[in-house]
Amino acid sequence: MFIMAALTALGHLCTEAPFGKLRKERISPWWGPLLPAGIAWFLLEVPNLLGALSVALTCPRADCRQLTVNGFLLMMFLIHYINRSIVYPLRTRGRGTPLAIVLMAMGFCTYNSTMQAHHLCYVARFDSGDGAALLRLILLVAGSLLFLIGFIINVQSDAHLINLRKASTSAGGRPDDHYTMPTGALFEYVSCANYFGESLEWSGYALAAGSLPALSFAVYTWSFLGPRALQQHGWYRAKFDDYPKSRKAIIPWLL
Numbered sequence: 060m061f062i063m064a065a066l067t068a069l070g071h072l073c074t075e076a077p078f079g080k081l082r083k084e085r086i087s088p089w090w091g092p093l094l095p096a097g098i099a100w101f102l103l104e105v106p107n108l109l110g111a112l113s114v115a116l117t118c119p120r121a122d123c124r125q126l127t128v129n130g131f132l133l134m135m136f137l138i139h140y141i142n143r144s145i146v147y148p149l150r151t152r153g154r155g156t157p158l159a160i161v162l163m164a165m166g167f168c169t170y171n172s173t174m175q176a177h178h179l180c181y182v183a184r185f186d187s188g189d190g191a192a193l194l195r196l197i198l199l200v201a202g203s204l205l206f207l208i209g210f211i212i213n214v215q216s217d218a219h220l221i222n223l224r225k226a227s228t229s230a231g232g233r234p235d236d237h238y239t240m241p242t243g244a245l246f247e248y249v250s251c252a253n254y255f256g257e258s259l260e261w262s263g264y265a266l267a268a269g270s271l272p273a274l275s276f277a278v279y280t281w282s283f284l285g286p287r288a289l290q291q292h293g294w295y296r297a298k299f300d301d302y303p304k305s306r307k308a309i310i311p312w313l314l
């Protein structure tokens with residue numbers, strides 16, 4: 060995961076992944092046909108739900124299916140992906156996504172979800188009762204709060220962009236040139252508030268879980284969404300002359 064994160068960040072330095080607003084009108088046929096956004100998002104994200112559930116439901120240890128710390132962390136992962144793989148695809152009306160992107164993401168999501176669930180179901184133990192128990196509890200509470208704040212920011216910002224897109228296309232914009240400048244809430248501070256929320260979520264999850272697999276997912280998320288946010292930020296600045304100069308790409312006041 061850490062190697063993949065480094066390669067992903069490097070890849071983003073060399074090229075822009077062709078989906079969403081960064082997809083050019085004409086792209087290499089190697090990327091394959093375009094799938095409608097809702098179908099693409101469902102296909103590429105649903106392995107997260109299936110992967111995590113299949114590990115949890117077949118694990119002989121029952122604590123990951125109960126209200127234990129393991130079960131709670133698994134629930135956080137599942138709640139995010141119920142939204143991302145079922146609710147979000149039903150709502151989004153974005154541009155088509157090339158098949159190759161969908162296939163790569165499916166591979167990543169299968170790998171990541173089974174790894175996260177395997178760690179929580181088979182490896183992680185939060186009941187050792189040693190001297191570090193208080194510290195673990197503090198990290199669990201702080202991480203869970205960070206996850207919750209990130210989740211709210213992510214869902215609200217996604218909804219904001221979906222509404223923006225609906226408004227501009229129904230006002231007669233061409234389907235592929237429907238972009239308007241996002242304003243309000245965290246978009247006043249960053250171009251990609253949805254990415255900021257998602258990155259906070261997985262950072263919180265890593266803090267709460269205190270494990271290497273969870274940390275690797277948080278690092279991967281930053282390494283994917285950070286460079287992509289910088290690219291989107293550059294795109295916004297090039298498209299809108301009056302784009303606010305003080306607005307950052309992904310982290311308010313910083314980056």
Ligand SMILES: NC(=O)c1ccc[n+]([C@@H]2O[C@H](COP(=O)([O-])OP(=O)(O)OC[C@H]3O[C@@H](n4cnc5c(N)ncnc54)[C@H](OP(=O)(O)O)[C@@H]3O)[C@@H](O)[C@H]2O)c1
Pocket residue numbers: 078079080096151152153154213217220221223224227237238239240241253254257279280283284
């Ligand atoms: N964990 C991870 O590594 C990871 C990786 C990728 C994505 N995600 C999450 O998946 C979600 C979607 O990602 P994304 O890359 O598709 O986000 P995005 O580029 O911000 O697009 C989200 C939706 O809003 C529309 N939109 C974006 N900017 C707009 C504007 N200025 N005006 C009008 N409509 C606009 C897009 O339409 P178009 O599609 O037509 O541009 C799309 O339907 C995010 O919440 C992100 O955090 C997570």
